[in-house]
Amino acid sequence: FPPFSSLSNPPHPPLFQLELSPPPMTSPVLPCRFSSDPFLLFFRPFSSDSGPSNVVLLQDGDQVTAALKKAKDVKLPAIFYFTATWCGPCRAIAPVIEQLGQEFPHVTTYKIDIDQEGLGSILSNLHIYSVPTFHFFHDGQKATEVVGADVQRLKNTMENLYKCVQLILVYTRGCLRKSFVACCKRPYLASRFGSVQNHKEAMNAAALVQLPTVINGGFQRVPLPRNTLPTPVPFFESHGTKPSLVRCQSTSMEKPKTSKRNLLDNASNLLTNFLSGGRLGDMPTAEGAVSDLFGRPLFFSLYDWFLEDMLHLLEIFDDLMHRQLVSQDVIVFYNAAEFIIQHGSVYKLAFGPKAFVVVSDPVVARHILRETALSYDKGVLAEILEPIMGKGLIPADIDTWKQRRKVITPGFHSLFLEAMVKVFTDCSERSILKFGKLLERQNSETKEIELDLEAEFSSLALDIIGLGVFNYDFGSVTKESPVIKAVYGTLFEAEHRSTFYIPYWNLPFARWIVPRQRKFHSDLKVINDCLDGLIKNAKETRQEADVEKLQQRDYSSLKDISLLRFLVDMRGVDVDDHQLRDDLMTMLIAGHETTAAVLTWSVFLLAQNPSKMRKAQLEVDSVLGEKKITLECLKKLEYIRLIIVEALRLYPQPPLLIRRALKADKLPGGYMGCDDGYAIPAGADIFISVFNLHRSPYFWDRPNEFEPERFLTPKPSEGITGWAGYDPGRSPGAMYPNEITSDFAFIPFGGGPRKCVGDQFALLESTIALALLLQKFDVLLRGSPDDVELVTGATIHTKNGLWCKLKKRT
Numbered sequence: 094f095p096p097f098s099s100l101s102n103p104p105h106p107p108l109f110q111l112e113l114s115p116p117p118m119t120s121p122v123l124p125c126r127f128s129s130d131p132f133l134l135f136f137r138p139f140s141s142d143s144g145p146s147n148v149v150l151l152q153d154g155d156q157v158t159a160a161l162k163k164a165k166d167v168k169l170p171a172i173f174y175f176t177a178t179w180c181g182p183c184r185a186i187a188p189v190i191e192q193l194g195q196e197f198p199h200v201t202t203y204k205i206d207i208d209q210e211g212l213g214s215i216l217s218n219l220h221i222y223s224v225p226t227f228h229f230f231h232d233g234q235k236a237t238e239v240v241g242a243d244v245q246r247l248k249n250t251m252e253n254l255y256k257c258v259q260l261i262l263v264y265t266r267g268c269l270r271k272s273f274v275a276c277c278k279r280p281y282l283a284s285r286f287g288s289v290q291n292h293k294e295a296m297n298a299a300a301l302v303q304l305p306t307v308i309n310g311g312f313q314r315v316p317l318p319r320n321t322l323p324t325p326v327p328f329f330e331s332h333g334t335k336p337s338l339v340r341c342q343s344t345s346m347e348k349p350k351t352s353k354r355n356l357l358d359n360a361s362n363l364l365t366n367f368l369s370g371g372r373l374g375d376m377p378t379a380e381g382a383v384s385d386l387f388g389r390p391l392f393f394s395l396y397d398w399f400l401e402d403m404l405h406l407l408e409i410f411d412d413l414m415h416r417q418l419v420s421q422d423v424i425v426f427y428n429a430a431e432f433i434i435q436h437g438s439v440y441k442l443a444f445g446p447k448a449f450v451v452v453s454d455p456v457v458a459r460h461i462l463r464e465t466a467l468s469y470d471k472g473v474l475a476e477i478l479e480p481i482m483g484k485g486l487i488p489a490d491i492d493t494w495k496q497r498r499k500v501i502t503p504g505f506h507s508l509f510l511e512a513m514v515k516v517f518t519d520c521s522e523r524s525i526l527k528f529g530k531l532l533e534r535q536n537s538e539t540k541e542i543e544l545d546l547e548a549e550f551s552s553l554a555l556d557i558i559g560l561g562v563f564n565y566d567f568g569s570v571t572k573e574s575p576v577i578k579a580v581y582g583t584l585f586e587a588e589h590r591s592t593f594y595i596p597y598w599n600l601p602f603a604r605w606i607v608p609r610q611r612k613f614h615s616d617l618k619v620i621n622d623c624l625d626g627l628i629k630n631a632k633e634t635r636q637e638a639d640v641e642k643l644q645q646r647d648y649s650s651l652k653d654i655s656l657l658r659f660l661v662d663m664r665g666v667d668v669d670d671h672q673l674r675d676d677l678m679t680m681l682i683a684g685h686e687t688t689a690a691v692l693t694w695s696v697f698l699l700a701q702n703p704s705k706m707r708k709a710q711l712e713v714d715s716v717l718g719e720k721k722i723t724l725e726c727l728k729k730l731e732y733i734r735l736i737i738v739e740a741l742r743l744y745p746q747p748p749l750l751i752r753r754a755l756k757a758d759k760l761p762g763g764y765m766g767c768d769d770g771y772a773i774p775a776g777a778d779i780f781i782s783v784f785n786l787h788r789s790p791y792f793w794d795r796p797n798e799f800e801p802e803r804f805l806t807p808k809p810s811e812g813i814t815g816w817a818g819y820d821p822g823r824s825p826g827a828m829y830p831n832e833i834t835s836d837f838a839f840i841p842f843g844g845g846p847r848k849c850v851g852d853q854f855a856l857l858e859s860t861i862a863l864a865l866l867l868q869k870f871d872v873l874l875r876g877s878p879d880d881v882e883l884v885t886g887a888t889i890h891t892k893n894g895l896w897c898k899l900k901k902r903t
């Protein structure tokens with residue numbers, strides 16, 4: 094593109110400059126060249142008939158002739174792949190072909206077994222002397238060929254020939270280019286970047302290269318000479334409305350956004366700017382409307398505002414690829430300046446009378462959670478939770494938190510967790526037994542039961558947290574009790590408060606006048622009485638010891654292995670009953686819904702991916718057999734562990750972390766943000782959107798896909814300043830990926846000093862429960878995944894339960 098005087102990249106070789114002369118044959122007929130590319134080693138073994146749908150097996154000479162004709166006449170991109178069943182290199186390269194087929198869905202690969210009868214003359218006409226041989230067709234002609242299993246050459250040829258879209262980006266600030274590279278990982282988005290300064294320059298450039306053009310998402314027809322033009326892409330001509338923005342594994346999260354601002358929105362924004370918005374300086378501001386916040390979870394809107402335009406662009410390309418419309422170049426100009434102004438790593442959300450700072454970047458999250466952790470408290474969250482959790486760790490002020498954190502953390506030592514494995518197993522088996530009994534009672538032919546697994550996981554998690562934290566068996570998997578009802582009532586109220594914007598419960602007399610507040614206080618009393626009884630009991634049987642001694646106890650001989658026992662027995666910590674009760678209540682609430690939610694979403698995702706479920710079941714069969722689960726087994730259940738963390742990536746619990754600045758601070762700009770960072774005043778309220786971080790296309794490939802295997806492979810930072818990339822080796826010995834391995838791009842348990850104390854407890858518990866479920870049952874969703882609507886408060890859960898069909902595995 095000569096007119097782009099300001100191209101910042103060294104020029105790429107021209108897109109269609111191909112090596113047209115075939116490489117020399119190394120042997121006359123059959124022995125083939127074989128690349129020792131280690132890429133080959135990672136793929137599944139050869140399977141001749143299966144594979145992606147764009148691989149077509151041609152079974153006789155007529156079919157080959159017809160396909161050749163079609164490739165020439167219809168001008169669709171196609172590869173003719175000559176192979177033989179006895180050829181070792183062909184077998185070795187088969188997975189690469191499959192992989193390339195998936196990466197270039199618009200290219201058809203015709204596979205021809207040269208030993209089929211009646212091919213003789215065709216093969217000699219085409220000069221096929223050895224296998225594998227690949228003929229590449231483009232624009233109705235044979236463009237080039239590759240002879241031999243030369244992986245690198247195959248990949249290069251595919252990329253050079255079939256990458257279809259050239260992307261030219263209008264950018265005004267250097268950092269944005271990188272974001273596009275990170276985002277446009279798909280092979281069909283050729284990353285040829287340049288900068289043009291304005292719309293006119295973009296149009297001139299487009300006219301010069303004579304291609305259909307998209308400027309800022311809208312189609313522009315450039316004045317091209319007749320007949321020599323590629324047809325404009327119909328999608329752009331017809332598209333007036335944006336496609337839905339957030340695509341996920343399948344949920345009803347794709348509700349359209351409210352597009353028009355109403356009176357309330359305008360009033361709210363005015364108020365925001367008047368009251369607090371101004372104090373947040375020139376931070377990018379989301380153009381959201383208050384009405385966007387109603388009727389769907391807040392974190393979806395935060396995600397849209399974060400990525401709206403980027404997603405829009407990707408949606409366009411996906412759609413084009415899907416419809417095989419891009420068999421030609423399209424130029425895209427994208428106005429980066431617009432993007433920067435409205436969205437990004439740190440932006441301000443005008444929200445009623447308040448402004449919140451929304452953070453979607455690991456470097457900024459790391460700054461708040463780890464580097465300056467004690468300059469922030471829990472702000473709005475503490476206001477909501479304090480009436481329930483008192484001075485428990487989550488809402489506690491910094492001084493109380495420092496004291497209690499020091500005491501509680503040692504409670505989760507390794508021998509305790511090891512002892513918990515038995516509790517997790519026993520409780521999970523109780524659920525499995527219950528499902529088995531329900532199945533036995535089932536008379537129907539199908540021999541399957543329908544269950545709301547979310548409710549079942551909730552009972553299971555309640556039983557486990559009761560036993561683990563204060564040695565109380567709720568027994569909720571099999572029965573109901575006033576205490577259980579009170580716990581659920583309290584959780585329900587905590588949820589209600591976290592989604593209700595006006596804290597009416599703080600009004601004088603509300604606890605006596607408002608019926609739900611009356612119920613809440615009576616539920617709280619039931620739980621408090623129960624906890625007080627347990628604390629009294631534990632104190633009466635106290636056996637004081639130093640922390641180190643307590644951590645080396647022989648758990649197999651103890652009747653009560655709970656955390657309460659540990660806290661009460663600890664020498665030199667004479668804590669009052671009230672504080673202990675707050676601690677227990679906090680852990681009861683923090684550890685119950687969260688774990689139930691992880692199991693719920695793990696099953697939801699697996700049920701939509703039967704091959705992954707099967708893989709998990711095979712792993713469980715091979716590791717466990719008929720054995721009881723031990724910590725050693727858990728180390729071997731790698732795939733199950735990855736499923737749990739991948740579910741936490743896609744459905745983080747909670748989806749937002751909340752903070753309030755105790756003093757003025759300067760946040761780093763984050764990726765694509767302002768290099769100078771953003772000053773925030775004392776009192777600024779912050780949402781760290783874990784959901785945005787976990788699904789950010791800058792830090793994850795295919796961010797919305799369920800791919801547990803992703804955590805096995807390092808991901809370099811690709812030049813993102815300040816972010817170290819993902820590296821599983823960074824936390825040696827860790828059983829699960831975490832904020833260290835991901836440098837704060839994966840923070841399901843937060844990070845820094847206020848990181849979850851129960852993370853290992855929860856992960857081991859979930860791994861065991863999921864493994865035991867999959868060991869015995871096949872699980873299917875009862876209806877469509879889209880029927881499983883999401884709602885959210887503190888955690889993301891379903892609106893009407895996760896209804897599944899369970900069948901005994903044979």
Ligand code: HEM
Nearest residue numbers: 486487680683684687688746841842843847849850851855
């Ligand atoms: C999968 C299950 C769980 C998830 C996803 C989860 C997530 C989190 C997150 C994200 C935080 C940090 C909140 C923040 O920084 O604002 C947190 C804190 C906390 N979690 Fe968990 N948690 C889980 C299970 C548990 C369990 C089982 C327990 C207790 C047995 C627990 C106890 C706590 C406590 C006490 C805190 C406050 C820590 C502090 O401020 O020092 N959590 N949890």
